[in-house]
Amino acid sequence: MPTIGFQLAAVLALFVPTVRLSRAEVIDEILGSLSRGASFLERQHEQINLDGVVGFLMLQAELKEAVRTWPHTDTVSWAQRTSTVALIKQIDQSLAKAVPALQQNDPNYHREFEPLLSWRFWVTPQGWSSTDPSLVYSSTMVSECYDEQLSDKCLTLLLGTWKMNGTPCIVTKPCRDTMTRFGCPHYSLSHQLMYFMIGRMNSCTNMLKGDMRASRANMTEDSYEKIFCSNMMKSNLDIVRDGLPEHTVDIFIENILVCGLAGFSDFYKPEWLQHVLRLQDEEVGCFGRDQSIISQIIGDELLEQLQPHRRVKRREKILPDGCSSHMTAVAVGALGGYLKFHLAEQDITKRPLS
Structure with a gap:
């Protein structure tokens, strides 16, 4: 089907009553x-x-x-x-x-993220919670507020793969500041959420240690996950309201994946x-x-x-x-x-x- 036809079909499908x-x-x-x-x-x-x-x-x-x-x-x-x-x-x-093919095609990247390359790493939720509309940001940045290289570096510090036999669960100030920044949109939000999820699955505790901001004194890792997913819910609702534009489909599904995995x-x-x-x-x-x-x-x-x-x-x-x-x-x-x-x-x- 031509791209225009596909887009039209996708938009029309949004308004077809769902059969239970x-x-x-x-x-x-x-x-x-x-x-x-x-x-x-x-x-x-x-x-x-x-x-x-x-x-x-x-x-x-x-x-x-x-x-x-x-x-x-x-x-x-x-x-x-x-x-x-x-x-x-x-x-x-x-x-x-x-x-093994991934290791051969990109050995450095494979080494940096090797702990993620086992299904046993990924812990599925044992209970459920819901997002909270009151946690939605009053305003959101127009452009992404993370850098892919910094994001990768922060994850390798958590995983202990930043060097051979590196110490895991390291949280630097640039990583903590970036991953706890409010008002970030789209992929920045999902990266912030994944940072805390990967830390939890890698048994990293006290990821927020060293955060001296008085306004964040009572914040926990769970608090951040709820804030991020509440804003990702708002993003998905907006995407559906706009007819699921083609350029938003990937982040729409990614939000379902990561927030669902977060419970x-x-x-x-x-x-x-x-x-x-x-x-x-x-x-x-x-x-x-x-x-x-x-x-x-x-x-x-x-x-x-x-x-x-x-x-x-x-x-x-x-x-x-x-x-x-x-x-x-x-x-x-x-x-x-x-x-x-x-x-x-x-x-x-x-x-x-x-």
């Missing part, structure tokens, strides 16, 4: 989409970049936890669990090839799930495929051959079939979160807060 599906039907939709995504990874495991690998590892953590806690309800549910076990095996086999259940809206599912390319199984740039990719690949030492950009990589490595990563991770959410027992102790 049963939990089993929703899980079938999610598993079908993830199966196509797994087949895509199987074909592209040598090409996918760091973000792409990490997205599938997040998915693996979610799938393995889902299987472990799968409710023994009926034969349909148990058949879906069996399908999920097969899906995990397929993705495990592809990741076993993708991680904010209100990101798992049924209508948002349908938006994500519609963005998958039925032919190859990826997300964010753009036919118009495939010819441009050939030129980019020639440029890379002429500049072999050019640093591989982590944020994005367009694969040979026109797929977005980053969008595919965040989409499968978000879908894994949706699956785990729909499987959660809906008793008084685990019911998502409204």
Whole structure:
């Protein structure tokens, strides 16, 4: 479908009344989409970049936890669990090839972020909370307020990969000031959230030690996560209100992924799930495929051959079939979160807060 036609279809889909599906039907939709995504990874495991690998590892953590806690309800549910076990095996086999390929393609970057390259690193939420509209910033900066190199440096200090056998959980003043800055938009927000999430998953305590600002005296890591996700919720609501413009789709899905992984259940809206599912390319199984740039990719690949030492950009990589490595990563991770959410027992102790 031409790009204009796709955009029109996506906008019209926002206004089509959502048909309420049963939990089993929703899980079938999610598993079908993830199966196509797994087949895509199987074909592209040598090409996918760091973000792409990490997205599938997040998915693996979610799938393995889902299987472990799968409710023994009926034969349909148990058949879906069996399908999920097969899906995990397929993705495990592809990741076993993708991680060494990543190491070969970009050894320095692989070393810096190696702790993230295991599904065991990614801890899924054991309880749910909700965002708070009262925490939304009164004003937001127009441009991003982080630098990718600084962000990477701050993460390696947390992970202990800033040098060989480096001490982990180091928080410098520039990192703390950047990662606790209020009013940041878009990807800056998600990077700030990921900084605290990765610190928590890496067992870093007292990340805010040394912050002498009186206005932040009672702030905790959880406080920052709630502030960031409350603002990411506002961002997603604005994106949907504006008709899900093409240039906002990637951050829209990324917000669902990271805030869902942080335990904010209100990101798992049924209508948002349908938006994500519609963005998958039925032919190859990826997300964010753009036919118009495939010819441009050939030129980019020639440029890379002429500049072999050019640093591989982590944020994005367009694969040979026109797929977005980053969008595919965040989409499968978000879908894994949706699956785990729909499987959660809906008793008084685990019911998502409204």
